[in-house]
Amino acid sequence: MAHKKPGYHGVLLDINLTTGKSSPKKISSQDIGMFIGGRGLGMKILWDRLKKPGIDPLSPENPLMFMPGPFSGFPIPSSSRTCVVTKSPCTSSLHSSYPFASTVSYSNVGGFFGPEIRFAGYDGIVITGRASAPVYIVIDNDRVEIREAKKFWGMGTDEFDKKFIEELGDRRFRTCYIGPAGENQVSYACIIHTAARAAGRGTGCVMGSKNLKAIAVRGSMIPDVADHKQFLAALEEASQAFKGISGTLLTKIWRRSGTAVSIERSSKKGSMAVKNYREGTFSEIDKIGADAARKFWIRDFACFCCPLSCKKSGVIKNGAYAGLIHDGPEYETGTMFGANLMVSDLEGLMKAVFNGDDYGLDIISTGNVIGFLMEAYEKGIIDKEFLDGIELKWGNIDAILKMIDKIAKREGVGDLASKGVKALSKRIGKDSEKFAIHVKGLELAAWNVHVEPPKGICYATSNRGACHQSGNTVEAQNFRAMIDSIGICRFTTDWGHWYLPGLGSDNFSRILTAITGIEWTKEELMKSGERIFNLEKMINYREGFRRVDDNLPDRFFEEPLSVGSEKGAVLHREKFSEMLDEYYKIRGWDPETTKPGKSRLERLGLSFTLQDHQI
């Protein structure tokens, strides 16, 4: 047991769906010390497993990983997150010589799945191969079974969530699964957990390519900690973060509205995705915001050990969709199917969100794709025939629902649309790339950039394409890469520059040190974040991603906002380019090629990446 570090099981569960074999694999202590867990450890495994660039993300070789962190499974407030790490099926590079060049993908999901993986005795699950027919995996501590899933194939996530737990016979199993969109390999399909939480941005497409419908986990273990007493003391200290005047107040805001609190705020600030990102403010925002949605909301629900309960579950009481039960809208779902498509019918919006989740679609990308098609249709670049007869006009919920069906089933126009806006604009041509709102092939999320140039840096330089979670500065990016590796939610991490209730850097260092026995300081944690971000970059660089790929759609430079308090706001290309120069300088990357510099890589302990002859 020499390999076993406190705070970790030291074991990955390795499942090969081609052979149907599974086995526990040791994790090296060095990798744990350098990459922590979660996103970071997942990236190290991705580097180790993808021995060469250009591997097809939908091939059996691409590993699909479910990675909790060292906090997962312990009763630390909000330590609920799991990072799904894989090679992205959504992204592509402008000039790479590899036909299947794509970026890394990391997708963070809350709930109960990550902690349960740790209870089952693993620090992560790595799935490779492809089953010959649909299967699901049951992990019950050290018992791993692969079972036939034919009867579930084609089932929506809401119904499947209920049927699957019945089949398993114990409600204490934690499950995640794909819907028809993942089965049909829509490139931006999600993995869904508890019918309400999603690991988005294409992870479901990779899962579908493996013929894997679902995973169920149940366990009875927990790792040891290095210093039991210190751990208990640090835990007690951490709980104070949610008390006192500000802790209580901020906690209340989260509980009251969840992320939906930002819907109206963002529109007011001009920072919202409206009308395919043409605008930042939606005149009918009051009809789809948190206060409007409150009439549906029945109850709040929370992730593992989280005091914030940002999720709202409700039922539509009247109208065409009366009786529809679902959670939301949240900021992203409410904006992408709401303001971005000029939808002010809240009941209709909720139906679209339900259908999107039920199919297992990433609602960010789906809303972006439909917005793009609406604009192209309005401009006469495409006609009704191209849209299979759908009258895809702004705000038309029926048309939106039809398009969601088409995309999930990949029927007619939906087949092309299932590949995202980059593929669509390439096919349509006629300057449509100017309003195809993606970076590296991944669609932007619900935060617009006209009024916030640093957000443009976030989207342009994120390692998985246009990710809104990546961070607006080098420091924020490093910080978030670290947070995603620990297994805690970013909504409860207050490091001084956040307006959030929750754990500060001292809490982090103390808890992580007590758990692992490794002397973690704030500086070492931030350095780990930088290391992880750079390793991701090295994978992307090896695939052929260069500065030209770190770009934003023309819209943000050419079309100023025409309404709202920030009317006239637009990005300046030269200034943006200067910001990028500055960004690469701080990163220690070559401003021409974006290649991380040798000395920086050495300082971060990433020299091994330079030994790869393919770089």
Next chain:
Amino acid sequence: MGNMNNYKSENPDSQMKYNRRDFIKKMAIGGSTVILFGCRSLAQPSGGKAKKTLTYSMILADYSKCTGCRTCETVCSAYNHKQMVNGEVLPGLGNPHYSNIKIYSYNPDVDIPVACAMCPDNPCIEACPVASDPKTGRKALYRDEKTLAIKNDLNRCTGCGNCVEACRDQRAGVIIPNPETNKPERMCTLCNGDPQCVKYCPYGALSFVTVSPGREFQGVPADMIAKELTKRWYSIQN
């Protein structure tokens, strides 16, 4: 304590009917003739003597406030499943597996905390075949005289599993057998009068209170409570 009105039915008669019907069904399975609902007192466990009404305190859940976060499971486990660390007994790390209280989550979202209901008629003790001790009147499974919590005397328990079956068939199935000894576990200890689940619940969904008579859902399996609450909360008929 939580606002009990939050989960009171708008039509109490129909609720009571629902529960009674289901209960009678369960009773039939369990083969017991005990009439449960409307039971307003706790009969003193020692057999034979005149029944005496007792008030007692236990953990009650306000289902409308529970968010399913499972903090209660972790603190219950930490307190009741202590660990020996370097010769010192310390609270455990909070592995929910060892928790006496369990959260069951449903879709549509309903979260049901389930702890020992300390049933007034204690079918678990009734089922215990170990003869009553002439001095204490206790079987192997017995009620603590002070807290009235259900306890098991490990020295006298034979691990027959009758109590487990009784709880499963007649009530919420809280008691489960130890995988090695088959002796009953998961009865609520009330944490020596300071229940940790109540203390640490971030949402104030749990309370340690003197129980009101005839309360709803006592000892009812989570599935049945969830079914009923789903109907009440998410139905648009009413």
